[in-house]
Amino acid sequence: MERTSIGIILNGVTGRMGYRQHLVRSLLAIREQGGLPARDGSRIWPELTLVGRNEAKLAEIAARHGLTSYTTDLDAALADDSHQIYFDAQVTAQREKAIRAAIEAGKHIYTEKPLAEGLTGSLELARLAAAKGVKNGVVQDKLFLPGLRKLKRLVDSGFFGRILSVRGEFGYWVFEGDWQDAQRPSWNYRAEDGGGITVDMFPHWHYVLEQIFAPVTAVTAHIATHIPERVDETGQTYRATADDAAYGIFELAGGITAQINSSWAVRVYRDELVEFQVDGTHGSAVAGLRECRIQHRGATPMPVWNPDLPVTENFRAQWQTVPDNEDFDNGFKVQWEAFLRHVVDGEPFPWDFLAGVRGVQLAEAGLRSAREGRRVEIEEIRL
Ligand SMILES: NC(=O)c1ccc[n+]([C@@H]2O[C@H](COP(=O)([O-])OP(=O)(O)OC[C@H]3O[C@@H](n4cnc5c(N)ncnc54)[C@H](O)[C@@H]3O)[C@@H](O)[C@H]2O)c1
DSSP states (O other), rough: OOOEEEEEEEESSTTHIIIIIIIIIIIIHHHHTTEETTTTSSSSEEEEEESOHHHHHHHHHHHHTTOOOOSSSSSHHHHOOOOOEEOOSSGGGHHHHHHHHHTHHHHHEESSSSSSHHHHHHHHHHHHHHTTTTOEEEEGGGGGGGHHHHHHHHHHHTTTTSEEEEEEEEEEEEOOOOSSSSSSSSGGGGGGGGGGGGHHHHHHHHHHHHHHHHOOEEEEEEOOOOEEEEEEETTTTEOOOOOEEEEEEETTTTTEEEEEESSSSSSOSSSEEEEEEEEEEEEEEEOOOOOOEEEEEGGGOOOOTTSSOOOOGGGGGGEEEEOOOOOOHHHHHHHHHHHHHHHHHHOOOOOOHHHHHHHHHHHHHHHHHHHSSSSEOOOOOOO
């Protein structure tokens, strides 16, 4: 079958996200399935060029996956007209500069979140991309998780009645790096390197809340650095200058209250690493990465508060599991496919830079709320 080749520069491919989720689980998986059907009957075929700082690592990854194109020279890759798309999964602090250069070179751009470290810089990127007329998108992978897809299905069906509140619990223990290696890169714990859980997670919470429930109108946050000292990849002790826990209250349009705890200093006593409980007048749901459980008003028991008696009910057993009813592919891959169709066939792609800007805006507002000890309203942003 005829191929429509599309040249993609992948920057940051030696990293956790760049390698596993974007290269292996998305783009190589699209190639393994024979490309992606285009509207003209051909197959969209990603041609990949790996970009990074370490040539040996790039060569090793390329060889492992039968790829031949890689370089440490981003400018040369951007100057090459056979590349139509620039993708960025570098550390956050390096992103803005690289995306600016890619826009200047006229590439369509897809990027990991957050779009940039600050609101001013990310809005500037959105404006530059619009002025240049390049297509653009930001990763919003959580929307494509099976658990959240089922939650969205419930919202769309009217299951909840009037939605009252959302309570999210995200996190797990990230080892300090001394007596056991840390399972996340050390830059995440240094503010000067673009780290911090607020900057990392509030962009996710923004699109989850906005796209499943309603736009965020205000935030009140408290942040903390619970573990002040950690040990990095080379065994050096460093000061954790970034926040490792963020406790946020988000007000949503229509009167919904959302409260989400994000922490890398919490031990998991939950079914999944992130869970959202949604309570509505007609029913409630608890959704994780994969599963979603519900309790309808007609099946709601009537607990009576009496601390003198042992618990007699198994509350968890009173919930019903929402069936899959469809196949769920890897969320990163699903969004890549949508972006490729957007570039090749002009299909709609709502997760654009402006959506990414709103995510960064919420992170910045959360940090300001914590710093100034007050509620911060979210102003509408336009290009
Ligand atoms: N969508 C998600 O769920 C999700 C999850 C984790 C991380 N992320 C985002 O993905 C990006 C990468 O995160 P990661 O966890 O893969 O990080 P990582 O440290 O594993 O990878 C970072 C990559 O950036 C490269 N890099 C370029 N310049 C660098 C520099 N000056 N210092 C260090 N590394 C440099 C590294 O070589 C590597 O390829 C971040 O922006 C992060 O916010 C998204």
